Structure formats: structure tokens, C-alpha cells
Amino acid sequence: MKIDWAALGSVFGVSLVATVVLVGLFTLGIVGLTKQEEAAARGGSAALARTGAYACFGLCLAAVAYGIYLIVV
Amino acid sequence: MEHITLLLAIVVVTALVFDFTNGFHDTANAMATTISTGALKPKTAVAMSAVLNLIGAFLSVEVAKTISGGIINEEGIRTEVIFAALVGAILWNLLTWLLGLPSSSSHALFGGLIGAAVMSAGWAAVNGSTIVTKVLIPAVAAPLVAGLAAMFAAKLTYRINANPEAKATAKGYRAGQIASAGLVSLAHGTNDAQKTMGIITLALVTQGVVAPGSNPPLWVVVSAGVAIALGTYLGGWRIIRTMGKGLTDLQPQQGFAAQTSAATVILASSHLGFSLSTTQSCSGAVMGAGLGRKGGVVRWSTATRMFVAWGLTLPAAGLVGAGAEFLTKQGPWGIAAVAVLLVAGSAVIWSLSRRKPVDHHNVTADDLDAADAEPAGVVTTAIAAVTPPPAGSVAAVTDEDLKATILTPAPTDPTAPPAPAAKV
Numbered sequence: 089m090k091i092d093w094a095a096l097g098s099v100f101g102v103s104l105v106a107t108v109v110l111v112g113l114f115t116l117g118i119v120g121l122t123k124q125e126e127a128a129a130r131g132g133s134a135a136l137a138r139t140g141a142y143a144c145f146g147l148c149l150a151a152v153a154y155g156i157y158l159i160v161v
Numbered sequence: 162m163e164h165i166t167l168l169l170a171i172v173v174v175t176a177l178v179f180d181f182t183n184g185f186h187d188t189a190n191a192m193a194t195t196i197s198t199g200a201l202k203p204k205t206a207v208a209m210s211a212v213l214n215l216i217g218a219f220l221s222v223e224v225a226k227t228i229s230g231g232i233i234n235e236e237g238i239r240t241e242v243i244f245a246a247l248v249g250a251i252l253w254n255l256l257t258w259l260l261g262l263p264s265s266s267s268h269a270l271f272g273g274l275i276g277a278a279v280m281s282a283g284w285a286a287v288n289g290s291t292i293v294t295k296v297l298i299p300a301v302a303a304p305l306v307a308g309l310a311a312m313f314a315a316k317l318t319y320r321i322n323a324n325p326e327a328k329a330t331a332k333g334y335r336a337g338q339i340a341s342a343g344l345v346s347l348a349h350g351t352n353d354a355q356k357t358m359g360i361i362t363l364a365l366v367t368q369g370v371v372a373p374g375s376n377p378p379l380w381v382v383v384s385a386g387v388a389i390a391l392g393t394y395l396g397g398w399r400i401i402r403t404m405g406k407g408l409t410d411l412q413p414q415q416g417f418a419a420q421t422s423a424a425t426v427i428l429a430s431s432h433l434g435f436s437l438s439t440t441q442s443c444s445g446a447v448m449g450a451g452l453g454r455k456g457g458v459v460r461w462s463t464a465t466r467m468f469v470a471w472g473l474t475l476p477a478a479g480l481v482g483a484g485a486e487f488l489t490k491q492g493p494w495g496i497a498a499v500a501v502l503l504v505a506g507s508a509v510i511w512s513l514s515r516r517k518p519v520d521h522h523n524v525t526a527d528d529l530d531a532a533d534a535e536p537a538g539v540v541t542t543a544i545a546a547v548t549p550p551p552a553g554s555v556a557a558v559t560d561e562d563l564k565a566t567i568l569t570p571a572p573t574d575p576t577a578p579p580a581p582a583a584k585v
Contacts, residue, residue, distance in 0.1 A: 091294050095435035096302060102429045104310045107422040111314035114337050114417070115321040121329035148337070155344045158428050159351050160220050
């Protein structure tokens with residue numbers, strides 16, 4: 089019996105890292121938008137927070153696109 | 162020749178029925194958390210999942226070359242064996258749906274194939290070590306991998322996000338959940354509809370209708386995609402309820418973490434060469450996310466019932482498959498008998514399910530905005546009422562039900578089946 093521990097290990101590692109990174113990025117994006125929302129409520133603006141948020145969401149979107157690419161190919 | 166064509170027709174229809182049960186059994190994987198956290202309304206969620214399953218079925222032309230991935234020796238496999246295997250898989254899928262337990266449709270199919278192949282050609286037809294590497298180890302690994310990933314992700318997202326009450330937060334997690342649920346649906350359509358196409362194509366090859374190694378005809382692709390999409394749209398509400406509400410109480414943050422973990426694990430596993438069950442990954446992810454919140458609890462009694470069902474999937478579907486193959490070996494009347502028993506068994510399970518129907522109205526006992534108003538006790542009680550409580554007795558009940566379903570002549574009139582079979 090040959091168990092492909094290497095493949096199992098890489099699935100484990102990749103899944104763990106990718107999930108945590110993605111969720112982390114997304115949460116940062118949400119935090120950024122929240123900051124911007126608060127700033128707007130105070131009448132100011134938080135351009136940096138908003139740009140950062142969009143960058144985070146952009147990266148997440150890229151990950152989703154890569155996921156679709158993996159499914160199709 | 163007449164009889165052979167009829168057999169082929171029966172196998173094709175049965176494969177599509179399996180595809181259909183696969184669809185409604187696995188809707189929960191993609192949409193349970195999305196529905197229970199209120200990111201999408203139940204009907205919208207299943208409709209979206211159905212469409213993505215349909216699209217997924219057309220996305221890839223890489224049809225599964227082997228239907229069992231080497232677990233059984235498929236050379237010279239007889240059409241009757243495929244039929245018997247499908248019967249075992251369908252009945253197990255329906256039974257676990259009745260009990261509201263998420264279990265792997267692929268494992269049910271493997272179980273049916275193993276049982277039927279052993280009955281047909283003896284134990285030599287089964288590759289024991291492949292069962293360990295393709296079924297047993299993944300069954301342990303999938304929930305662990307997905308669960309740990311979801312747990313850390315949920316912990317992280319709670320730690321980073323200081324202000325969970327903000328409007329941007331609610332909207333954000335909603336969008337995130339929908340996106341990752343969409344990915345799971347798409348991947349499911351591609352993988353599982355392919356499996357049915359593979360089965361039908363194999364049956365066509367064994368009957369000499371198409372040349373070996375050829376791509377499935379267009380009608381196979383279309384019908385497999387439509388069957389899985391219809392099944393998904395019907396919605397396995399019982400399983401959705403168990404996954405979305407029964408295992409743990411999910412907040413949007415956790416739902417997002419769980420769904421992202423599930424999507425990642427499914428894609429990573431299928432592309433790094435260690436295939437993990439979608440259902441088991443998703444269930445594990447939900448439990449992990451449940452543990453990832455401070456004060457979050459996993460209802461281990463429900464989880465235990467689910468684990469028991471996972472353990473029983475292979476042997477139970479195998480027993481039914483073996484029984485069915487024993488009958489089909491007796492000749493045309495045996496095949497007819499199995500077909501009648503399948504319809505009758507499905508009808509019985511369906512009528513049992515009507516006693517305590519679960520549909521999109523009560524799938525989340527606390528639908529829409531009342532999310533926090535509903536005391537958890539009500540939900541737990543409702544679930545306890547639907548599924549037989551003690552884990553130990555599930556095994557017994559299951560076996561009795563299975564035997565009753567298979568062996569006794571059905572009390573229901575098989576010519577007027579309200580079974581899912583009739584809907585395809």
C-alpha cells in the first residue's frame with residue numbers, strides 16, 4: 089500500500105495557508121471600508137484605508153479567478 | 162438485442178437519478194452556511210447553486226476515465242454491475258437525506274460499486290489498498306484539514322475585525338460568502354456531473370454503442386448537467402438544516418471562514434492529487450468555524466451521528482449494491498425486480514419524509530432577520546425531532562430500514578411513485 093503522504097501534506101499546507109491568508113485579506117478589506125465609513129460619518133475621508141481595502145478585495149478577486157481557472161482547466 | 166437496449170436505457174435513467182440525488186444531497190455543501198447566516202434567501206441560494214452546477218457540468222471536457230478511480234477492476238465490467246452499484250448509491254443517498262445527514266455521494270457510489278463487483282466477480286475485483294488511500298484516509302483527513310483551516314481563519318477574522326457591527330462588515334461577509342459558495346457549486350458541477358457522464362459513457366462503451374475512449378455524446382453532457390442542476394434546485398433542505406444549523410450556530414464571519422476553507426480545500430485537493438470528499442470537507446469546515454469563535458460550540462451529538470453515517474456509507478451502499486447485483490445476475494426478471502425495488506424503496510423514503518417535511522420555509526427555524534431572537538433550544542429540539550437521537554441506534558435503524566427497503570415487497574404501489582425518480 090502506497091500512501092501519498094507528500095500530496096496529502098501539501099494539500100494540508102496549501103489549504104491552511106491559502107484559507108487563512110484569504111480570510112485575513114478579506115477581513116482587512118472590510119476593516120478598511122469600515123474605517124472609511126466612520127470617517128465619512130465624521131465628514132472626513134480616509135483615502136488610504138479605502139485604497140487598502142480595494143487592494144485587499146482585488147487580491148481576493150484574483151484568488152477567486154484563479155479558482156475558476158483551476159476548475160476549468 | 163431488444164433486451165440489451167432496454168437494459169442500457171435503464172442504466173442511463175438510473176445514472177441520471179443518481180446524479181439528481183447527488184445534486185440535492187450536496188446542495189448543502191455549497192449553500193448551507195450561506196442560507197443559515199442569511200447571506201442569501203433559501204430559494205435564491207439553491208437557484209444560484211443550480212445554475213452554477215449546470216455551468217460547471219459544461220466547463221470541463223475531461224470526463225472521468227474511471228468511475229471508481231481504481232478501487233475496482235473495471236475491465237470487462239458488466240452493465241448490470243453498474244446498475245446494481247447505482248441502486249445501492251441512490252438508496253443510501255436517499256436514506257441519509259431522510260435522516261438529514263451529510264454523507265459523501267462519491268463514497269456511496271464507491272460502496273455500491275464494490276458490493277456489486279464483489280458479488281459479480283469475487284473479492285479479487287476489489288483493490289483493497291486503494292480503498293484505504295482513496296476512501297478511508299481522505300475521510301479522516303478532509304474534515305481535519307478543512308476544520309483546522311476554517312478554525313484558524315475564523316479566529317483571525319474575529320481578531321482583526323474590531324467593529325463587527327458596521328454596515329460595511331455585514332455587506333462584506335455576505336459578498337464573500339456568496340463568492341466562495343459559488344466556487345464550491347461550480348467545482349461540484351464540474352466534478353460530480355462528470356462522474357455521471359463517465360458512468361453513462363462507460364455503460365455505452367460496454368454495450369458497444371460508442372467506441373472505447375470516446376468523449377460522451379452531447380445528450381449525455383446535457384442530461385447529466387440538467388439532472389444535477391434540478392436536484393440542486395430541489396434542495397436537500399434536511400441536510401442544509403443539519404449543516405447550517407445543526408452542527409453549530411454560525412455567524413456571517415464563521416460562515417465566510419467555513420465556506421472559504423471548503424472551497425480552498427476542494428480546489429487544492431483535486432489539483433494536488435489527493436482527492437478529498439466535498440461533503441466531508443464542508444462539514445469539517447463548518448465544525449472548525451464553529452470552534453473558531455469564542456464561546457462557539459459544536460453539537461457533538463449531531464456530529465457523531467454524521468461520523469457514524471460516514472463510516473456506514475461504504476458498507477451499507479455496498480450491501481445494497483451486492484443484493485441488487487445478486488438479483489440482476491438471475492436474468493432479466495431480476496433486473497426488473499431491482500428496478501421495481503428501487504422505485505418502491507425511493508417511494509417509501511419519500512413518503513416517510515413527508516411526515517416531517519423540511520423545506521425552504523423552515524430550513525432555518527429562524528429565517529431572515531430573527532437570527533438572534535430565536536432561542537437555540539428550539540432549533541436543537543426541532544433537529545432532534547427530525548433525526549433519530551442516539552448515535553448508537555442510528556446504525557441499527559439504518560440497517561433495518563435498508564433491509565426493509567430492499568427485501569420486503571413494498572407496500573407502496575410502484576406504478577404511481579411520488580419518488581424523486583419520477584421527477585427526472
